[in-house]
Amino acid sequence: MVPVSVIIITKNEAEIISRTIAMARLITDDIVVIDNGSNDDTVEIAATNNCRIFKADWHGYGANKNKGIAHARYKWILSIDADEIIDKDLIHSLFRLDYSKENVVYDIRFKTYFGSKLIRFGSWGRDHHIRLFNRETVKWTELPVHETLVLPRSTVKKTLPGHIHHYSVRDEYECREKAIYYASLSAKKYYNSGKKSNYIKLYLAPAFNFIRNYFLYLGFLDGVEGWHIAKNSAKNTWLKYHYLENLECTDTKRHYVKHRLLLNWTE
Template sequence: MVPVSVVIITKNEAEMISRSITMLKQITDDIIVVDNDSTDQTVSITKQNGCRVYQKNWDGYGANKNKGIELARYNWILSIDADEIPDTALLISIAQLKFNDNNTVYDIPFKAYYGNKPINFGNWGRDHHIRLFNRTRVKWSEPPVHETLILPRNVSVKKLNGHLHHYSVKNASEHEAKIVHYAQLSALKYLQSGKKAGFVKLYIAPVFHFVKTYIFLLGFLDGKEGWYIAKMAMKSTWLKYHYLSKAQQAPKQKNYQNGIPVMAYEYKADIHTE
């Protein structure tokens, strides 16, 4: 075992969570699950697998990850989502670390899947994130969406071998539901920061994102899944600024809160982001 605590936020993740926990138990004796009112077997599965489970109110992605970090037994934190599964190469890479420099953070390559198909190109095929860090130096930011790690100036970033295998969406309908939800949260974030929705953001940026993802990053080589990913990247960009534009034009419109559709304030069942 290594002196690393794993922090996972969950809601209705029974289908995937046991696969991830089975792998993680090979390197750690401290897995913290911060659950948000799961109605499936998530809580019972995690408890049966020896995890420490805390059922908290939903305060946002970054906020709930920080709650888990505070509850951890060790200062070194591996932060993952419930739909991410470490492979053996990654576990070996972590097990070989000395953990003697609190200013070092570790960047982990991702392998993304659309359903069960691995995605090798586009933005998804190039994905990697810092997920292993020391909590005395690093915390998550707490915006409505797209939380990021707040890193010290003198941080040293090192890459790990292996992958986190990210089973992002099962199908196109789930993908679209996620991008709609993310877009609403992003619009809320932009509204709070005073960002504006202009012509370029609404009409040029979406097309640019499609061309970049599908053509420049070779997304077309992933077949129909590459097409869906590029199309959703375009739609996501447009929706963010569409919702922001509505918020700025009609802040008191019915079914809107602070100009954003009320569902943006609700935690959706199986959506995680970074």
Template sequence: MVPLSVVIITRNEAETIAECIAAAKLITDDIIIIDNYSTDETCSIALSEDCRLYQCPWEGYGANKNKGIALAKYDWILSVDADEIADLELVLSLHTLKLNDPTMVYDIRFKSYFGKKLIRYGAWGRDHHIRLFNRTRVKWSESYVHETLQLPVGTQIQHLDGYVHHYSVKDGRECYAKALFYAQLSAGKYLQSGKKVNLVNLYLSPVFSFIKSYILFGGFLDGKEGLVIAQITYKNKWLKYRYLLRLEGSKLKNKYSKTPAPKAEPGLAVEYSH
């Protein structure tokens, strides 16, 4: 076994969690599941596979991942989602690592699926992420959405052979629902950071996102799925700033009103995973 811990955050992931864990067990003897009170068979599957399961309230993607990191047996952390499955080439690649330099992080290529179809082009076809790192130097940012790894100065990046297979969405409806959901969360994040709406990010940026995904990155070669992905990429970009515009108006209205602004329900953030 490789001296690393696999950390997975979950919420109702019974359809994919078993295969994710099976791949992880080829890598390590320490698998940590941080579960946000799943109501399906996620927890029973994880426990039957001898994973360490912890249930806790939802505090955001980065915050919950960091909880798992803190509970890990090893300092080296492989972070995956429940719908992400390491292939054999990646497993073998991980077994060759010495993991003796904590300044190193490891970038892994992804193969993303729309239903059962592998997406080879567009933005999805170029997907890769740093997912293996040493917790003594690296943690996740704790923003509510689009968490990122905080890499200190002096960090070195190495690319690994093999892939993580990401079973992202079942169909167009789920893809659109995720786009809508993340647009809402992103708008809230933008509002908190003071980002403003302008003509470029409201109108030009969505159009460019579509052109980049569908034409420049060859999304049209993926057929109807490539078109749907490009369209939803456009929609997500546009919606983020439309929602931000509404939030700005609501904030201004409530500034001059005695009625406090309604607060978003944090539990909503667990309805869809990355």
């Protein structure tokens, strides 16, 4: 075993979580599952596989990952989702790693799947994330979506050999639904941070997103799956700025109503 705690956040992942846990169990005796109200067999499967399970209200991906880190036995954290499975090459890398350098974080390459098909091109074919770090120096931002790690200036980033296999979506329907769901979360994040929608972001950004994924990154070589990914990625870009524009309009109307009420009261 290595001195690493594996943190998994879950909701209704019974279909795959046993495979995720089985590979994580090859490197550690500490697997922490933060569950957000699963109503399938996710929690039962995790308990059967000797995970430590904590139920938490949903406050965003970053916040729930930080809750898991707080429960970890070890300082080193491998953060994965329930639909992400570490492979044998990565396991070998983890056993050879020097864990004495707390200022180092490790970037891990992903192999991402559409159903059972490995996606080799487009943005999915280039995917990689920092997922191994020391909790004494690093933590997640507590954003509702697209959480990132807060890295000190002294941080050194290295890439680990091996991959995390991400079983992202089962079919085109789930791909589309995820695009819509994450667009809504992104719009709220942008709105809360003061970011504004405009013509370029609404219309040019989605077009460029599609061209980059499908043509520049050769997404068309992934066949119909590459088409669905590029199309729904562009849809996500348009929707998040469309939703942001709606939030801005609602806010403007609210301020107008308050202004008119104030004027009426003072007349």
